[in-house]
Amino acid sequence: MLFSVPGIINGRFIGFLLDIAMAALVYYYIKTRKMVHIRRVPGLDAIEEAVGRSAEMGKPVICSYGIGGFTYWTLAGLSILSHVAHLTAKTGSRLIVPTGGGDQSLIVRPVAEEIVKTAYTMEGVEDQYNPDDLPFYSGQQYAYIGGYVGVMQRVRPGSVIMTGSHASEAMNIAETSNAVGAITITSGSYISNVAALACASDYILIGEEAPAAGAYLSEDPAQRASIRVQDLFKWLAIAVMVLGIAARSLGNDLMLRLLST
Amino acid sequence: MAEILKNRQLQIIVMMLSFLFVFLPYFLNVPQLNTASTKLITITSIVTAFTIALAVIAQFRRGMNIINRRSRGWYFKAYMLVTLVLMLGFSLISRETGPYHWVMFAVVNPLSSVNYGILAFYMASTAARAFRARNTKALMLLLSGFVVLIYQAPLTGAYFTGFEPIALYLGSTFAMAAGRMFLISVTVGAIVFGVRVILGNEPSVLGISKEEQ
Amino acid sequence: MAKDNGGILKWMAEYDRRYVYLALFLVMVGPLLRPIGMPISVSPDTRQYYQVLQQVQPGDKVFFTLNTEFSGYNEIQSGIIATMRLLVEKNARVAFGVAHVEATVIPELIVKAVQAEMTANDYQYGRDYIILGYIFPNEAAVAAGAQDFHSVVTQDWLGRPIAGTFLDEIDDWEDWDLIADFTTGIATSYLINHYALRGTPMIMNCIGVMIASEKPYLDSGILLALLQSMRGGAELEFLIGHPGPGLTAMDGFSFGHYALIIFILIGNVGYFGYTRQQQMKISKEAK
Amino acid sequence: MVDFIEISVVAVGTFLAMCMFSTLYGKSSPLYALAEESYIGFATGLTIIWNIDYIWKTGIVNIMAGDWVLLFSILLGAMMLLRVHPKYGYVARLPIAIVLGAQFGLSLRTVIFTGFIQQISATIVPLFTGSTQALLYNWTIVICVIFMLTFFFYTIEMEGALGMSAKFGEYLLYIAFGTVFAQTFMGRLGLVIGFLQSYTIPDWKTPYLLASMVLVLALIMYMDRAGLLEKLTPEE
Numbered sequence: 001m002l003f004s005v006p007g008i009i010n011g012r013f014i015g016f017l018l019d020i021a022m023a024a025l026v027y028y029y030i031k032t033r034k035m036v037h038i039r040r041v042p043g044l045d046a047i048e049e050a051v052g053r054s055a056e057m058g059k060p061v062i063c064s065y066g067i068g069g070f071t072y073w074t075l076a077g078l079s080i081l082s083h084v085a086h087l088t089a090k091t092g093s094r095l096i097v098p099t100g101g102g103d104q105s106l107i108v109r110p111v112a113e114e115i116v117k118t119a120y121t122m123e124g125v126e127d128q129y130n131p132d133d134l135p136f137y138s139g140q141q142y143a144y145i146g147g148y149v150g151v152m153q154r155v156r157p158g159s160v161i162m163t164g165s166h167a168s169e170a171m172n173i174a175e176t177s178n179a180v181g182a183i184t185i186t187s188g189s190y191i192s193n194v195a196a197l198a199c200a201s202d203y204i205l206i207g208e209e210a211p212a213a214g215a216y217l218s219e220d221p222a223q224r225a226s227i228r229v230q231d232l233f234k235w236l237a238i239a240v241m242v243l244g245i246a247a248r249s250l251g252n253d254l255m256l257r258l259l260s261t
Numbered sequence: 262m263a264e265i266l267k268n269r270q271l272q273i274i275v276m277m278l279s280f281l282f283v284f285l286p287y288f289l290n291v292p293q294l295n296t297a298s299t300k301l302i303t304i305t306s307i308v309t310a311f312t313i314a315l316a317v318i319a320q321f322r323r324g325m326n327i328i329n330r331r332s333r334g335w336y337f338k339a340y341m342l343v344t345l346v347l348m349l350g351f352s353l354i355s356r357e358t359g360p361y362h363w364v365m366f367a368v369v370n371p372l373s374s375v376n377y378g379i380l381a382f383y384m385a386s387t388a389a390r391a392f393r394a395r396n397t398k399a400l401m402l403l404l405s406g407f408v409v410l411i412y413q414a415p416l417t418g419a420y421f422t423g424f425e426p427i428a429l430y431l432g433s434t435f436a437m438a439a440g441r442m443f444l445i446s447v448t449v450g451a452i453v454f455g456v457r458v459i460l461g462n463e464p465s466v467l468g469i470s471k472e473e474q
Numbered sequence: 475m476a477k478d479n480g481g482i483l484k485w486m487a488e489y490d491r492r493y494v495y496l497a498l499f500l501v502m503v504g505p506l507l508r509p510i511g512m513p514i515s516v517s518p519d520t521r522q523y524y525q526v527l528q529q530v531q532p533g534d535k536v537f538f539t540l541n542t543e544f545s546g547y548n549e550i551q552s553g554i555i556a557t558m559r560l561l562v563e564k565n566a567r568v569a570f571g572v573a574h575v576e577a578t579v580i581p582e583l584i585v586k587a588v589q590a591e592m593t594a595n596d597y598q599y600g601r602d603y604i605i606l607g608y609i610f611p612n613e614a615a616v617a618a619g620a621q622d623f624h625s626v627v628t629q630d631w632l633g634r635p636i637a638g639t640f641l642d643e644i645d646d647w648e649d650w651d652l653i654a655d656f657t658t659g660i661a662t663s664y665l666i667n668h669y670a671l672r673g674t675p676m677i678m679n680c681i682g683v684m685i686a687s688e689k690p691y692l693d694s695g696i697l698l699a700l701l702q703s704m705r706g707g708a709e710l711e712f713l714i715g716h717p718g719p720g721l722t723a724m725d726g727f728s729f730g731h732y733a734l735i736i737f738i739l740i741g742n743v744g745y746f747g748y749t750r751q752q753q754m755k756i757s758k759e760a761k
Numbered sequence: 762m763v764d765f766i767e768i769s770v771v772a773v774g775t776f777l778a779m780c781m782f783s784t785l786y787g788k789s790s791p792l793y794a795l796a797e798e799s800y801i802g803f804a805t806g807l808t809i810i811w812n813i814d815y816i817w818k819t820g821i822v823n824i825m826a827g828d829w830v831l832l833f834s835i836l837l838g839a840m841m842l843l844r845v846h847p848k849y850g851y852v853a854r855l856p857i858a859i860v861l862g863a864q865f866g867l868s869l870r871t872v873i874f875t876g877f878i879q880q881i882s883a884t885i886v887p888l889f890t891g892s893t894q895a896l897l898y899n900w901t902i903v904i905c906v907i908f909m910l911t912f913f914f915y916t917i918e919m920e921g922a923l924g925m926s927a928k929f930g931e932y933l934l935y936i937a938f939g940t941v942f943a944q945t946f947m948g949r950l951g952l953v954i955g956f957l958q959s960y961t962i963p964d965w966k967t968p969y970l971l972a973s974m975v976l977v978l979a980l981i982m983y984m985d986r987a988g989l990l991e992k993l994t995p996e997e
Contacts, residue, residue: 007289007290008288008289008290009287009288009289009290012287012288012874013288014878015288015870015873015874015877015878016288018873018877018878019284019452019869019870019873022449022452022453022456023456023459023460026453026456026457026460027456027460030457030460030462036916037916037917038915038916039915039916039917039918039919041915070463070465070466071451071454072450072451072453072454075454075463103312103313103315103316106315106316106319111465136323138320138323138801139316139319139320140320140801140804140805142376142797142800142801143797143801146784146789146793146794146797149784149789150789150994153787153788153789168377168380168683171380171383171384171387172379172380172383174387175383175386175387175491178390179491179787189447190443190447190687191436191439191440191443191686191687191937191941192683192684192685192686192687192941192942192944192945194443194938194941195686195937195938195939195941195942195945196384196387196942196945198402198935198938198942199387199388199391199392199402199938199942200383200387200391206912206934207443207446207447207913208446208447208450208913208915209913211450212915215915216915222457222462226450226453226454226457227915227916228916229449229453230446230449230450230453230915231914231915231916231917233449233877234445234446234449234910234913234914235914237445237877237881237910238907238910238911240881240885241881241884241885241903241906241907242907244881244882244884244885245884245885245886245887245888245903248885248886248887248888249887249888249889249890255885256882256885259878259881259882259885260882263851266851266852266854266855267851267854272854272855272858273858275855275858275859275862276858276859276861276862277862278862279858279859279860279861279862279863279866280862280863280865280866280869281866282862282863282866283862283863283866283867283870284865284866284869284870287870287871288870295621296622298621299618299621299622299625300625300830300831301859301863302614302617302618302621302863302867303614303615303618303622303625303626303819303831303834304830304831304833304834304837304859305614305834305859305860305863305864306611306612306614306615306617306618306626306815306819307815307816307819307820307831307834307835307838308834308837308838308841308856308859308860309611309612309614309615309860310611310612310615310812310815310816310838311812311816311838311839311841311842312841313808313809313812314809314812314842315841315842315844315845316805317805317808317809318845319845320801320805327995332995333992333994333995334791334794334993334994334995335995337791337794337795337798337995338798338995340795340798340799340802341798341799341801341802342802343802344798344799344802344803344806345801345802345803345805345806345809346806347802347803347806348802348803348805348806348807348810349806349809349810352806352810356578356631356632357582357632362579363766363769363770364803365576365579365807366579366770366774367769367770367771367773367774367777368773368774368777368799368800368803369544369576369800369803369804369807370544370576370774370959371774371775371777371778371781371956372777372778372781372796372799372800373543373544373545373576373800373804374544374545374548374778374952374955374956374959375545375778375781375782375796375956376545376781376800377543377545377546377949377952378545378548378949378952378953378956379781379782379784379785380949380952381498381730381946381949381950381952381953382494382495382498382499382785382953384942384945384946384949385494385495385498385733385734385737385946386491386494386495388734388737388738388942388946389491389494389734389737389738389740389741390491390741392738392741392742393741393742393745394742394745394746395745397932398931398932398935399935401932401935401936401939402935402936402938402939402942403738403742403939404936404939405936405937405938405939405940405943406939406940406942406943407735407738407939409939409940409943409944410731410734410735410943410946411731411735413705413727413731413943413944413947414727414728414729414730414731414732414735415512415513415514415515415705415708415724415727415728416512416728417728418514418515419512419513419514419515420513422515425515425517428940429517429518430897430898430901431936431937431939431940432685432689432940432944433689433693433898434898434901434902434905435901435905435933435936435937435940436685436686436689436937436940436941436944437686437689437690437693437902438901438902438905438906438909438933438937439686439905439909439933439934439937439938439941440686440687440688440689440690440941441690441693441880441883441884441906442905442906442909442910442913443687444687444690444876444880445876445877445880445881445910446910446913447876448872448873448875448876448877448880449877451868451872451876452868452869452872452873455865455868455869456869458861458865459862459865466861467854467857467858467861492785492786492787495785502950502953502954502957503957503961503970506954506957506958506961506962507961507967545952545956546952547955548951548952548955548956548958548959549948549951549952549955550951551955575804575807575808575810575811576804576807578811607811607814608811608812608814608815609815611811611812611815613864613867613868614860614863614864614867615815615819617867625819625823625828626819627818627819628818628819628822628823628826629818629822633818663872663875666875667867667868667871667872667875668867668871671871671874671875681948681951681952682944682945682946682947682948682949682950682951683944683945683948683949684948685941685944685948686937686940686941686944690880690883691875693883693902694879694880694882694883695879695883696875696879702944703944703947703948703951704947704948704951704954704955705947705951719955719958719962722958722962723951723954723955723958726954726957726958727947727950727951727954730950730953730954731946731947731950734946
């Protein structure tokens with residue numbers, strides 16, 4: 001510990017400060033409504049190519065956004081779903097969106113319906129929107145897997161795009177998708193999932209790439225701003241590490257004491 | 262009353278107050294505040310336990326729908342609803358013995374185990390298909406996976422001791438560092454997302470549809 | 475299936491994945507029916523876990539949390555039972571809490587497995603151990619329990635009041651001497667955030683899937699020790715000299731790994747012997 | 762002596778388990794549906810039981826002991842249930858606001874320490890002092906964390922030095938993925954073996970396991986030949 005701040009519990013000051021700083025930055029970006037520049041992640045090209053190939057083969061596209069509630073991963077999945085819906089509306093492929101899978105997913109489903117419908121309306125093919133193509137596979141993970149796998153085996157999709165808050169069921173889906181010969185594009189939200197999916201998929205959006213892709217596609221300044229704030233904090237992390245390591249290697253533990261303040 | 266409950270502004274203010282009431286006492290040195298905050302957290306835990314009912318209602322509705330429509334295999338759904346109600350009944354008899362206990366070990370235990378156990382088979386077929394030295398990235402994956410697999414099998418781990426230090430090294434450095442990197446970036450992402458919700462920027466999370474904004 | 479198109483090499487590149495499933499099944503069931511018994515090397519992480527358990531004093535209050543489904547229990551039961559056995563030998567007082575509804579009957583299995591030691595050390599329900607049931611349904615419940623234990627937990631799993639048991643000595647996080655967490659990832663970060671971060675000593679036995687996610691907590695000192703998957707459990711059994719489900723499973727464990735390694739090798743031979751040749755042929759023809 | 766109840770547990774358990782394994786056959790089947798619906802039904806029932814149990818023990822018992830403030834929790838919980846009501850759904854917004862606020866409060870106040878500050882502190886290691894092994898470990902960890910992090914920047918283009926660093930980070934990530942994949946496989950394998958073990962020890966259980974295996978496989982293959990799989994499997 002370097003110093004103590006009156007009124008604040010010892011050892012918790014830096015955490016408090018960082019939380020406040022993050023909130024202030026997000027608030028600042030939302031208030032100014034600045035559109036932050038986000039680079040295009042290569043995964044988006046892979047998605048576009050996959051949807052295009054499915055259209056050429058006359059096969060449907062399956063796209064899912066996860067089984068969780070409204071988390072940061074689900075929002076990314078929904079942004080990507082919106083993009084895919086626009087693409088399929090343009091190319092005329094059938095889009096199937098399996099929904100459900102978790103207790104929390106019930107509240108996300110109406111939003112997903114809305115997103116797909118809006119995309120079809122905006123592309124001027126509202127008549128092609130079919131609510132039955134967003135089947136609800138119960139609020140249980142295992143039933144969801146059964147439904148998802150079943151629909152893949154029956155319709156033999158050209159591509160499967162699985163992003164958002166998927167958990168262990170992602171492996172069942174990716175393996176089946178590959179077995180039915182679909183182009184498999186996935187994203188994972190925790191490391192063992194990412195590692196397994198990196199092997200099982202044709203293309204993978206590693207970790208944060210999915211939210212970044214979602215923010216790139218989104219017109220919402222707040223979503224983009226949060227990617228910027230995250231970047232800033234990652235820079236901060238690297239800077240503190242480098243300085244700290246340099247100091248520690250020279251026998252100075254100032255940085256460590258500061259962090260534990 | 263309805264107007265007040267529908268008011269979006271009020272809802273966001275309530276959320277913010279609830280947030281601050283939990284957040285601040287952790288940092289500030291005020292014991293009384295801490296006691297009150299604990300009470301709010303306890304209340305939250307109970308209210309959250311109620312939400313499970315929502316999922317069950319949805320489950321019931323969907324089941325009834327399928328049964329009413331007499332879709333192919335509707336009797337499976339009817340069976341599911343019966344088992345659900347049966348389980349509730351069983352629990353009233355006894356949780357230590359009897360039918361509840363039987364169901365736990367004859368049905369729930371094996372099915373839960375297989376449900377995740379199947380993944381071993383999927384992972385094996387994935388590895389058999391994907392662990393091929395197609396390019397540099399795949400080669401790295403293959404080499405590190407291979408060494409760790411050989412170490413993890415107890416037989417080779419014990420006799421070919423050369424693999425052990427490499428596998429332990431890979432696990433405590435590369436894998437750990439990747440885990441740490443994920444942890445850092447997910448933490449920052451989660452905090453930023455939380456801040457956005459608290460600031461009222463993600464109304465869909467609160468159950469407010471787009472038209473109402 | 476034209477023979478001239480590559481024959482065995484083609485098969486090696488493109489065989490039906492159901493062969494993998496079948497082979498894996500057979501190599502796992504076989505050794506379970508006829509155990510061979512193989513030696514095992516003990517990793518430093520397991521030694522560290524053992525060291526922490528060695529330092530438990532008689533009368534220490536240990537929070538034994540089972541945040542797992544049945545499936546996870548099957549994987550880490552060796553670690554769970556070996557840990558419990560050590561705790562009983564050390565005369566620690568143990569409270570079981572669970573974060574998954576399926577785990578509510580697991581304490582019963584653990585108690586049955588170490589019955590002999592418990593009888594030998596005169597363990598009595600309420601005085602030396604207690605089963606609390608489903609007390610971690612969500613993060614708020616964990617957090618509230620860390621700040622005021624009795625505001626959340628009033629009865630044991632069968633509805634008997636906990637007043638008068640050794641839990642009277644527990645007020646908040648500070649009063650636990652050790653948390654032993656057995657987890658598939660459910661509620662684990664809650665225990666870390668609301669107990670271990672504040673300073674409660676915490677050790678963990680996680681399933682293989684969670685190792686990479688939990689290792690950073692071990693490395694940064696938030697966790698005192700991390701026992702890994704079924705292999706860690708078998709190593710612990712080896713260390714305490716009391717073979718259990720972990721060590722008997724190690725044969726199938728070895729063979730499962732070898733089956734996978736062989737399939738990877740077959741796949742690579744097939745890839746370089748057939749798939750790659752085909753790709754080159756196609757690209758040559760394209761030119 | 763093995764009694765009838767124990768035998769029934771093993772017989773039913775192995776049969777249902779093999780039904781669930783039948784999904785590996787690659788086609789959906791009524792046997793899988795049976796296993797799946799059994800699990801959903803009983804597991805959902807179980808979830809209800811224990812959540813009511815929690816509400817009872819933490820809420821009602823405390824209220825009866827005189828802790829009146831907790832009455833709010835029951836009131837808010839009841840309001841929460843109206844969420845599915847088409848007309849009065851808005852009533853649920855208040856409890857949702859309170860729950861979300863508290864949840865984010867709980868996570869924001871802690872993850873900044875466990876997921877950010879302490880992870881950075883743990884990466885600040887000496888790079889020139891210590892044993893050879895410690896140095897090797899420290900250097901690798903530092904290089905990995907920093908280069909892997911650079912792979913995850915999105916608001917600047919990946920050009921020049923940063924692009925190279927990100928590329929290098931990606932290779933490091935793939936080495937890590939190989940290890941993590943192996944660990945994950947070990948976990949899943951342990952799970953299956955643990956499961957099989959519970960049906961091979963003690964010895965009397967093994968015949969039931971093998972019989973179920975053969976029975977389910979035979980049933981599936983018969984139904985596949987007879988074209989019954991499609992007919993009897995429920996629609997999703």
